[in-house]
Amino acid sequence: MGFEIGIKDIIDIFLVAVLLYELFKLLKSSGALNIFIGIMTFLICWFLVSYVFKMELLGGIFDRVVSVGAFALIVLFQDEIRRFFSRIGSRRNWRRFNNLRRVLLGNDEQDNVRINYDLVQIVLACRNLALNSTGGLIVITRYNDLDFYSQSGEQINSTINSRLIESIFFKNSPLHDGAMIISKRSIKAAACILPVSKDQSIPKRLGLRHRAALGITEHSDAIAIVISEESGHISWAINGQLSLNVKPEQLEHFLSDELTK
Numbered sequence: 001m002g003f004e005i006g007i008k009d010i011i012d013i014f015l016v017a018v019l020l021y022e023l024f025k026l027l028k029s030s031g032a033l034n035i036f037i038g039i040m041t042f043l044i045c046w047f048l049v050s051y052v053f054k055m056e057l058l059g060g061i062f063d064r065v066v067s068v069g070a071f072a073l074i075v076l077f078q079d080e081i082r083r084f085f086s087r088i089g090s091r092r093n094w095r096r097f098n099n100l101r102r103v104l105l106g107n108d109e110q111d112n113v114r115i116n117y118d119l120v121q122i123v124l125a126c127r128n129l130a131l132n133s134t135g136g137l138i139v140i141t142r143y144n145d146l147d148f149y150s151q152s153g154e155q156i157n158s159t160i161n162s163r164l165i166e167s168i169f170f171k172n173s174p175l176h177d178g179a180m181i182i183s184k185r186s187i188k189a190a191a192c193i194l195p196v197s198k199d200q201s202i203p204k205r206l207g208l209r210h211r212a213a214l215g216i217t218e219h220s221d222a223i224a225i226v227i228s229e230e231s232g233h234i235s236w237a238i239n240g241q242l243s244l245n246v247k248p249e250q251l252e253h254f255l256s257d258e259l260t261k
Contacts, residue, residue, distance in 0.1 A: 039073070118160040118185050119255045125165035126227055126234055127248040135176070135229030136169040137209045139194070140259070141183040144220035150181045153192030160187055169227075179212060179224075195219055197240070206242075213237040223258060225251065 046066055050059035122138065129136045139146065154175055158164060160182060168190050169176045178191035197214035213224035218240040226235045233245040236254060246254070 116256065116260070118182075119252060119259065121160045121162045122165070122182070122225070122255065123248050123252045125162040126225055126251060128162070128166055129169055129227045130232045130234050130248075133229060133232040134166075134169055134171060134227065135209060136165075136225075136227040137179040137194075137213060138165070138225040139179050139181045139192075139213075139216055140223045140225070140255070141181065142221045142223065142259070144222060146181055146183065146216075146220060146222060149179075149192050149194055149216070150183070150189040153178055153181070153189040155189050156187050158187045160185065179216070199240075202242075210235065210237075210242065214240060214242055217241075223255070 043066075046059075046062040049055045049062055122140070126136070126138070139149075164187065165180065167173060168180060168187075175190040179194050180190045181188045181192050194212040195215040195218075196208065196211045197218055199214060199218075202211060202214065207228075207230075209226045209228070213226045213235070214237050216222055217224050217237045221239070224237040226237070227233075228235070231245075234248065234251055235242060235244045235246060236251060237243070238258070243254075
């Protein structure tokens, strides 16, 4: 009987390849790729010892380690596993359902006008903060709920206003440390504590604000805007990727593209 490959087998191979590629990108961006390579090396050694060379004593030790391997993987990669499932649930394709809802309700144009006004206020605040070299970290939610992180700060629940944003990040303000979270067209909280990225490839010259911006975008689909206190430069982070030293006009176009789709 010959070896046959059907359509189902091709789809199966393709899906496995996509899954491995996404897993590789996720581990590479989080700095855990070396751990993954180490685990794969151990599994290859276990297979050779137990099934090829049939070393009973060493193979028995490896078998005991492998038997609890699933729990060890959950402990080692708990952040990556959470981030993986978070990305699955926040893919851009799900926006089609939101766009369909807007079309059925017939308020798409009105929503875009309100969103554009809010974006102008955010960009204006970022520009003024950059001109004064005032540090700031603003997180704009999309589809993932960030209530867990907003609860770590002071609740504000105010409309978006550039002057309010600037006053919160004023150096003598008690709320200037931490992040501001903007959700559902309102300033929800300030002085929030965010997870810090463990990515080893982040330049050493970047401080905790940039690492926190990367951290929250690794754990969610949010957009983070950073204003550097040292240089006055504006940066944004999305999907665990950081864009440094952008102009206010670029920031406005980026936010408009990402939030009005």
